[in-house]
Amino acid sequence: MNPCPKLSTYLDTCAEPSQVSDMASARIIVIGAGMGGLAAAARLARAGHAVTLLERAGTPGGKMRQVPSDAGPVDAGPTVLTLRHVFDALFEDLGARLDDHVTLVPEPLLARHFWPDGSQLDLHADLEQSAEAVGAFAGARAAGQFRAFCTRTRALYDAFETPMIETAVPDRAAVTGLVMRNPRLIGAMAPGLSLAARLARDFSDPRLRQLFGRYATYVGGSPYAAPALLSLVWQAEAAGVWRVEGGMHALAQAIEDLARNQGVALHYDAEVAQIDVSGGRIRGVTLRNGERFDCDAVVFNGDPRALAHGHLGTGVLDAVAPEAVAPRSLSAEVWSFAATPHGRDLVHHNVFFGRDPRTEFDAIARGAPPRDPTLYVCAQDRGTGAAPPAPERFEIIVNAAPDSPEQEFEECHRRTFQTLKDRGLSFDPSPGPEALTTPAGFESLFPGSGGALYGRSPEGMMAAFARPTARSRVPGLYLAGGGAHPGAGVPMATLSGRHAAETILSDRIST
Structure with a gap:
């Protein structure tokens, strides 16, 4: 099977020999080793480009990150793997099989949901089983x-x-x-x-x-x-939920391995200070330490708002339209820790709802913390065929406003853990400040994001058309990641990498 069918089609139909040579010698810099950046870099290297990937953090994955705990590394980002076919296609395009690099366990129970009135509902991968559960929960009409x-x-x-x-x-x-x-x-x-x-x-x-x-x-x-x-x-x-053995970060590590095998040169702890533009085109990038990389094109795998706010230099300030980065999406308070749970019978994915969702989202719209939030609890060591150890690893996500004022730790802790205790779930020991990432923390991790975790907000009927696509306004600068089309989420960010790679192949041949 041809690993790059689109490239092959171009070469067969429209590329002159000189164009083929130019494509093979192109130097491409990818900024950011999130899912979009990794997917774009691996595909571009597979197509014959000289690809260098620069990442300011010390590990791949972007928001799909892990932090240490007493029970080992615990996820501190996305926890749900859906749309598996997106990842099967990526690995196949790179001449590999997903199952040879990552162990995925399908979860027949999608999530367990708890309400303050004591009611509980499980949803299943089998639709009819879910319908029966809904009927037992709320009646035949429901x-x-x-x-x-x-x-x-x-x-x-x-x-x-x-x-x-x-x-x-x-x-x-x-x-x-x-x-x-x-x-x-x-x-x-x-x-x-x-x-x-x-x-x-x-x-x-x-x-x-x-x-x-x-x-x-x-x-x-x-x-x-x-x-x-x-x-x-x-x-x-x-359509199905999969648990990744070793945590979601293991998927990012597997794609990084494939990128290396394709010839991508990866540099970690390499923070880009500026994208260099001359004569209206991308010429290279300069790191914070002064090191410079010349290139013919750049893929920016970060929040497009960082470009508009000058975090990558003045030459790319107008790379995206203002409406492509505002209004902003939700942020979150994220807890990642190890503890022994007491009370509720948890599965891998658990949701504890507040009493009135209107009060939660009205508060967030005002930039204030919700008093009675919905709490998502991922019990990372639980799931089909898994016997949880003691202590277990947990990630808890609480919706929050981006750019919200930093809250006192005690207030954040009370809002999460007192609420869960009221719902019948407690943890021993209770996590400390090192376990918490706030919206301000996400802005520090991902400068220019304003703390928003999903780029532009999806509000508005035409929001899907407002997001920037792979081709920016600056020739030679391309976009990938959850802030670009087709949007937020691990599968969508991965697809954005494919879109960026295909757009570069198309532009270089047509030029």
Whole structure:
């Protein structure tokens, strides 16, 4: 199988011999070893480019990071692996098999959900099993509503996967034509409605509205501001959830190994101070220590807002449109630690809901911490076939506003652990300040992000078209990562790397 079918097509149809030689000798710098940067670097090296990857941290993965704990490294970033086919395709394109490099365990139980009234609901990878669980939880009418919701969101996902997610540059006219040819999609999309408003029509039980509204936060939005179209995010998880043995960071390490095997030169603890531009084109990058790398193109795997705010020099200030980086997405308070849990029977993915989601998101919209937040608890050592040790590793995520004032540790601790204790879950020992990353901490880790974890906010019907695509306004500068199209989340960031690589191949041949 040809590992680079798109490149092969170009060479067969439009490339002169001199163009082929130029492509093979291109020098490309990738800034950032997140999922988008790793995927772009490996694919570009596979296509014959000389690729150098520069990362300011000491390890790969970007936000898919780990921190030390008494029980070993614990995830401090994304915890859910969905859309496995994206990663199978990446490894196949690089002449490898995903299963030979990473151990993935499918989780038949997607998540366990807890409410303050003591009710509990498990959702499963098997749709009918979930429908039966919903029926036992909220009645036969709710089970029927759940099945209808799954049918509607499946139609939306199937309709928009190719023209939006899989396409490097979404075409508004093409998407509009698709909808006009399939008028049933209009009702399913519910244009003009927020996700919360659409869910109020879908479910009579407020707990189910709260549960499925949470999927807006997967891409950094509030269900009260995100469009109803984002109900399709549920389908990414409904299609299956996998647990990565060794933690999610193991996936980033495996892709880094493949990139090295393709010839990518990786440099860690290498912070880029400036992208050098001359004559309207990219010429190289300069590190904070003064070292310079000449290149023909740059892939920036970071938040595009960092470019607009001058973190990479004045030559790329106008690389993205202002509306591509604002308004900002959600941030979070993230706890990563080892402890022994007491109380609730946990699975790998657990959600503890607050009493009223409106109060949570209204507070975040004001830049204030929510008093009664939803708490996501990942029990990293639990899951299918896993026997948790003592102590276990945990990651807890609490939604927060970006650019929010730094909170006192005691206040953050109380908001998380007293709330969980009220819900019947406690930890021994209780984690200390070293376990916590706040929005200010994320800004320090990822300068220019403002603490936002998902780039631009998904609010607004046209938000998907507002995100920057792989090709920036500066010739020779390309974008990858969760802040670029197709958006936030581990599979989407990985796809952005493919889009960046393919766009570079296209631009260099056409030039």
